[in-house]
Each structure stands twice: as C-alpha cells, then as structure tokens.
Amino acid sequence: MLFTAQVKVMPLKDLLDPQGKAVLGGLQLLGFNQVHDVRIGKFIELHIEANNKEAAFQLASEAAKKFLANQVMEVFEVNIF
Amino acid sequence: MLFTAQVKVMPLKDLLDPQGKAVLGGLQLLGFNQVHDVRIGKFIELHIEANNKEAAFQLASEAAKKFLANQVMEVFEVNIF
Numbered sequence: 001m002l003f004t005a006q007v008k009v010m011p012l013k014d015l016l017d018p019q020g021k022a023v024l025g026g027l028q029l030l031g032f033n034q035v036h037d038v039r040i041g042k043f044i045e046l047h048i049e050a051n052n053k054e055a056a057f058q059l060a061s062e063a064a065k066k067f068l069a070n071q072v073m074e075v076f077e078v079n080i081f
Numbered sequence: 082m083l084f085t086a087q088v089k090v091m092p093l094k095d096l097l098d099p100q101g102k103a104v105l106g107g108l109q110l111l112g113f114n115q116v117h118d119v120r121i122g123k124f125i126e127l128h129i130e131a132n133n134k135e136a137a138f139q140l141a142s143e144a145a146k147k148f149l150a151n152q153v154m155e156v157f158e159v160n161i162f
Contacts, residue, residue, distance in 0.1 A: 002117070008124050023125070023149070032144050036083070037128040043089055044104070047118040063113050068104070 003048045004081045005060035009069045010041035044068055056080050084129045085162045086141035090150045091122035125149055137161050 011017045020038040027035045046063065050056035060078045069076040092098045101119040108116045127144065131137035141159045150157040 010124065010126070020125075026148060027127075027144055030144075030148060032140065034130045034140060035127050035144065036130060039126045041124040041126075043091065043122040043124040044101075045091070045118075045120045045122075046108075046116050049115045049117060059113065059115060063108055063111075063116065067107060067111060067113075 001050065001052070003050055003053060003056035005046040005048050005056055006079045006081065007044040007046065007060060007064050007068055008041060008077045008079075009044065009064070009074050010076075011039060011074055015073055041074070042068075053080050082131065082133070084131055084134060084137035086127040086129050086137055087160045087162065088125040088127065088141060088145050088149055089122060089158045089160075090125065090145070090155050091157075092120060092155055096154055122155070123149075134161050 017039050019040045023040060024035065024038040046060055048056045048059055050059060057078060057080050060080065064076045064078060098120045100121045104121060105116065105119040127141055129137045129140055131140060138159060138161050141161065145157045145159060146152065
C-alpha cells in the first residue's frame with residue numbers, strides 16, 4: 001500500500017531562527033505589525049510503499065532521524081495518511 | 082489575543098520540485114527504497130495579535146498571498162490555533 005508521510009521539521013524553540021527573523025522584518029516593512037514572531041521550518045511529503053501504517057511511520061521516522069532533520073538544531077514530527 | 086498561525090507552502094503538484102528530487106536521491110542512496118516520491122515545502126509559524134480567530138486567519142492569509150508564498154509556483158494553506 002502507498003502511504004503519504006508528512007514530516008514537519010522545525011528549528012528548536014531555544015535556538016535563534018535567522019530566516020524567521022528576516023521574514024518577520026519583511027512582514028513589518030509591509031505593515032503587518034500584528035505579527036510578533038516568525039519561525040520557519042521544512043515540510044516534507046514522502047510517498048512510501050509499506051505493508052501497513054505502522055511500518056510507514058517507522059520508515060519515515062528513521063529517514064527523518066538519519067537524513068531529513070538535524071536533531072542538534074531541529075525537532076521533527078511525523079504524520080501518516 | 083495571541084494566535085498561532087501555521088502556513089504550509091508547497092510547490093504546485095504539476096511543477097518539478099528539484100529539492101524533493103535531490104532528497105529522494107539521497108534517501109535511495111541510504112537504502113530507503115520504499116520511498117517513491119518526495120516533495121518539499123515550507124512550514125511557517127506566525128504569532129499574531131488579533132481580536133479573534135477570523136481576524137488572525139485573514140491576516141495570515143494576506144501575509145501568505147503578499148509575501149510568504151509565490152502563487153505562480155506554490156500553494157499555501159493556513160491554520161489558526
């Protein structure tokens with residue numbers, strides 16, 4: 001069966017996010033003054049061939065740990081559909 | 082009230098996603114042969130000061146249209162929490 005895994009990778013809460021800070025600056029220049037904070041991460045969609053949802057989850061989590069996310073600086077979250 | 086807006090920006094389905102293709106190649110080199118397709122987008126979290134959820138949604142959608150997403154190449158989706 002074909003599953004879709006969505007892996008969300010975000011910078012750790014306590015780390016500075018320079019890309020987010022830059023976008024926050026841009027938004028404020030455009031007049032979006034109600035925006036107080038911006039954090040930017042990656043959203044990765046994988047199509048996985050697996051026997052069941054559990055196996056797809058395991059595979060996506062392993063891929064995220066080994067390759068998609070840098071756990072020193074980022075946290076990830078996996079959802080299977 | 083402070084709301085969190087999550088804006089997911091993905092490349093359009095019909096467009097080539099070179100970043101996704103590169104990651105797919107990397108995953109296959111690592112032995113993740115069950116992965117058939119990868120698409121990579123951005124996940125942007127905004128903290129917005131607004132009177133209600135509806136206003137926060139409007140603001141985040143406008144920011145996405147004007148600045149966060151390039152609608153020629155990308156689609157976006159806004160969720161408010």
